[in-house]
Amino acid sequence: MGKIHKFGHIVELSKYDFQLLSKNMMISALYDDYLKTAKHDGEIVKLSLTLKELEELTGAVAAESNHATSRRKQEEFGAICDYFEDCIDTIMRR
Numbered sequence: 001m002g003k004i005h006k007f008g009h010i011v012e013l014s015k016y017d018f019q020l021l022s023k024n025m026m027i028s029a030l031y032d033d034y035l036k037t038a039k040h041d042g043e044i045v046k047l048s049l050t051l052k053e054l055e056e057l058t059g060a061v062a063a064e065s066n067h068a069t070s071r072r073k074q075e076e077f078g079a080i081c082d083y084f085e086d087c088i089d090t091i092m093r094r
Contacts, residue, residue, distance in 0.1 A: 008048050008049045008050040008051070008053065008054075009048070009049055009050070009051065009054065009087070009091055010046050010047070010048055011046070011047045011048075011049055011054060011084070011087050012044050012045070012046050012047075013044070013045045013046075013047065013080070013083075014043060014044065014045070015040070015042075015043045015044070015045055017045075017076075017079075017080050018035075018038060018045035018047075020076055020077070020080070021035065021061070021080070022035050024064060026060065026063075026064060027057075027060050027061065027064060030060060031056070031057055031060060034047060034049060034053055034057060035047075051088070051091055051092075054084060054087060054088055054091075055088060057084065058081060058084040058085060058088065061077050061080050061081045061084060062077075062081045064077045065077035065078040065080075065081055
C-alpha cells in the first residue's frame with residue numbers, strides 16, 4: 001500500500017474492487033486514464049497514481065458510495081474509499 005514508484009505511488013486493489021471501479025459509469029468515464037494504466041498481477045491490480053490523482057479518485061469513490069442505489073454497493077465503495085484514505089494518510093506521513 002502506498003509504495004513510492006517512479007511515476008507516483010502504487011496502490012494495490014483486489015481484482016474484484018478494481019472491476020467494481022472499472023464497471024462504474026461515472027468513475028470509468030472520469031478516471032479511465034488512471035484505470036487503463038493498471039498492472040494486473042493475478043488477483044491483485046496495481047494502480048500507479050500521483051497523490052493528487054489518488055485524492056481525486058478517492059473523492060469520486062466517496063461520491064459513488066454516498067449515492068449508491070443499494071446498501072451493498074454503498075458498503076463496497078465505502079470500503080474502497082476508506083482504503084484509499086488510508087493510503088493517502090500513509091503517503092502524507094512520509
